[in-house]
Amino acid sequence: MTAPNHAQALKKLAADILVQTLDEDLSRLLSDAMARARHDDAIAADLAGSVLPPLLRRWNCVLHAGDDAASTQYRHKTAVALAILLHKYGIADAAISTRADAGIDALNEAVALSDDFHRKTDDIKRAFLHTPPTPPKRAPGLPDSLTFYRAGDVVSYQLDGRHYAAYVHRCARINQSPVIEFYDAVFDHVPDIGELQDKRARGRRYNDGSVRIEHISVAGMKFMPDPAGQFVLVKACVETPPDASHLGKRVGLYGVSDVFDLQESVDVMFSADSLD
Incomplete structure (x- = not known):
């Protein structure tokens, strides 16, 4: 029997x-990593070290989710898709492959997929979980920046188990890259709109010591609901953004970012000493 590609x-x-979103996320990360690898031998020698940490900070929102946020079968499918796509792009990770192997068995036991999937299980495992991948020869193309989010949406953003809230002001271009502003609040759960009523905007401290309005356009913030479970719509058509009157004027219209650069932005904006 011929193994599927x-x-x-x-x-x-x-x-x-799910597969499209994971594929686009990996394309975005690999495109950046391989561009930097041309000038950095350490990155070139370990592409996985540049790709996996930010990828998992996003997709752990599913992989580590409880049943209330993601079904068991969806978690299994995510692990399997992740392992196969990593193999496609020349990256192997033992822990992910092991989880995908168990996920395939669980999906088969639950009769969650087709008979054809069951028949080709051994071929799939052998080809994508137990065979070393071929390193990529060229960087993948960047995916589009299409978004289904709209002005007035309030969203929850999860990172490392903490939940932040952001207001969508507009799109950077027509139906592309929503421009968001964070509320000055951190939660251990997805907040409801009532919990944000009295929360002001969170600013960003600049090198000159000023704390200014921070608007960020986020490429890759695409589907609603987010297949990675990282962005969750709290409420649509919210007319009033968070109050930013206590902050200095913003620098430019917005900062250009994506779903992975946003991780560092949130780390900086919400660090313990960011506004001290």
Whole structure:
């Protein structure tokens, strides 16, 4: 029996939007890492070290989720899709492969996928989990910046188990890269709109000591609901953004970012000493 290729194996998961989002996330990260690798031998020698940490900070929102946020079968599909796509892009990780191996068995036991998937289980495991991948020869193309979020949306953003809230002011271009501003609040759960009523905008401290309004356009903030479970819509059509009157004027219209650069932005903006 001929083993399916990456696309054929992923199609058998019957989770097209999940696969598309993971694929675009990996393309975004690899494109950046391989560009930097041309000038940095350490990155070139360990692409996985540049790609996996930010990827997992985002997708752990699913992989580590409880049943209230993501079903068991969805977590299994995510692990399997992640392992196959990493193999496609020349990256192997033992822990992810092990989890995907168990996920395949669990999906088969639950009869969650087709008979064809069950019949080709051994081929899929052998080809994508137990065979070293081929290192990529060229960087993948950057995905588009399409978004389904709209002005007036309030969203929750999860990072390392903490939840932040952000207001969508507009899109940077028509239906692309929403421009967000964070509320000055951190939660251990997805907040409801009532919990944000009295929260002001969170600013960013600049090198000159000033604390200014911070608007950020976020490429890759695309589907609603977010297949990674990182962005959750709190409420749509909210007319009033968080109060930013206590902050200095912003620098430019907005900062240009994506779903991975946003991790560092949040780390900086919400660090313990960021506004001291």
